[in-house]
Amino acid sequence: MIPDSLRQLLDATQGQREAEWQERRVLLFNADWGELAVSLQGAQILHYLPFAPEPGRAAGDLPFAPEAGPAAGAQPAPGTEDGWLWVTPTPQALPGTIRGGIPVCWPWFADESPDGRGPMHGTARQAEWRLDGIDEEEEGVEVHLSPTTRLDEQLAPRVMIHASARRLHVELITEHLGETPVKLTAALHSYLSVAHTHQCRIEGLAGARYLDKRQDFSEAHQQGELGVRGPLDRIYESNRPVVLDDGARRLQIAKQGSDSTVVWHPDADLPDDTPTDVGYRFLCIEAACTRIDPVWLVPGAQHLLATTLTREDLAQ
Numbered sequence: 460m461i462p463d464s465l466r467q468l469l470d471a472t473q474g475q476r477e478a479e480w481q482e483r484r485v486l487l488f489n490a491d492w493g494e495l496a497v498s499l500q501g502a503q504i505l506h507y508l509p510f511a512p513e514p515g516r517a518a519g520d521l522p523f524a525p526e527a528g529p530a531a532g533a534q535p536a537p538g539t540e541d542g543w544l545w546v547t548p549t550p551q552a553l554p555g556t557i558r559g560g561i562p563v564c565w566p567w568f569a570d571e572s573p574d575g576r577g578p579m580h581g582t583a584r585q586a587e588w589r590l591d592g593i594d595e596e597e598e599g600v601e602v603h604l605s606p607t608t609r610l611d612e613q614l615a616p617r618v619m620i621h622a623s624a625r626r627l628h629v630e631l632i633t634e635h636l637g638e639t640p641v642k643l644t645a646a647l648h649s650y651l652s653v654a655h656t657h658q659c660r661i662e663g664l665a666g667a668r669y670l671d672k673r674q675d676f677s678e679a680h681q682q683g684e685l686g687v688r689g690p691l692d693r694i695y696e697s698n699r700p701v702v703l704d705d706g707a708r709r710l711q712i713a714k715q716g717s718d719s720t721v722v723w724h725p726d727a728d729l730p731d732d733t734p735t736d737v738g739y740r741f742l743c744i745e746a747a748c749t750r751i752d753p754v755w756l757v758p759g760a761q762h763l764l765a766t767t768l769t770r771e772d773l774a775q
């Protein structure tokens with residue numbers, strides 16, 4: 460789900476450009492392979508819409524048209540015309556953050572800052588990031604970003620986004636530049652656009668142990684596949700891909716460097732920046748490192764946390 464004002468900016472874009480949206484600098488791509496919007500506040504992807512091939516045709520065989528926009532035979536899959544990610548149409552003003560897309564939560568997840576007093580989900584998503592490079596090809600685009608200021612005494616993050624007609628792949632790389640081991644938790648906090656939250660079923664978590672944040676982190680095991688029918692805030696211990704089925708489409712969400720899959724929706728208790736008419740149009744499924752699987756990074760080491768969104772019929 461994309462806010463109208465962002466839609467208008469994208470529609471007025473041919474190829475690639477930088478623009479301002481909601482007081483933030485955003486990178487916009489509108490190409491033959493699809494659309495991408497990234498906010499430089501937080502290196503946050505706000506929108507992704509692949510112009511996917513018709514069933515039976517490989518993404519690499521797309522008949523690309525010379526102008527920007529979907530090529531003949533390459534259309535958004537039914538039910539996904541609005542994009543694969545959800546963004547609130549009424550984001551907080553700066554220095555607040557934008558709810559939606561894929562916020563980068565770093566260098567801690569939720570309230571797990573070293574002294575327990577840091578902002579929810581870390582400092583990276585509020586910070587200003589810079590564009591380090593763009594590698595644009597016919598099949599897609601690769602975008603590299605890093606923060607403009609030092610966000611941690613010892614750790615340095617960077618983000619790589621690769622978007623194409625086939626998939627959206629995001630990497631959060633953390634480098635240890637300091638002298639002593641550091642505990643890292645993090646998340647790629649994907650707000651996925653869905654037909655209705657209560658129509659969602661997540662396949663791939665059956666049997667997994669989870670911590671239920673709504674029950675004071677009590678432990679349980681997932682019985683059967685997860686159907687979303689009310690508020691959820693769970694950390695599943697799992698490194699496996701899941702499939703999100705919202706009745707309109709099946710999206711595969713795979714990941715690397717993560718043994719925690721967070722599933723979150725507040726149900727009727729919507730945040731202030733989320734209008735009720737769009738409050739059931741998202742579900743968060745997050746590739747994360749949490750209290751279940753914190754990463755102890757030693758000097759000189761790197762950690763890669765990645766997530767990949769693919770239409771199930773195109774996933775390999």
Ligand SMILES: O=P(O)(O)OC[C@H]1O[C@@H](O)[C@H](O)[C@@H](O)[C@@H]1O
Pocket residue numbers: 558559562569579580648672692693721723730745
């Ligand atoms: O910071 P945001 O985008 O409002 O997300 C909040 C939610 O993020 C989830 O990752 C947490 O599990 C929830 O506990 C939390 O409420």
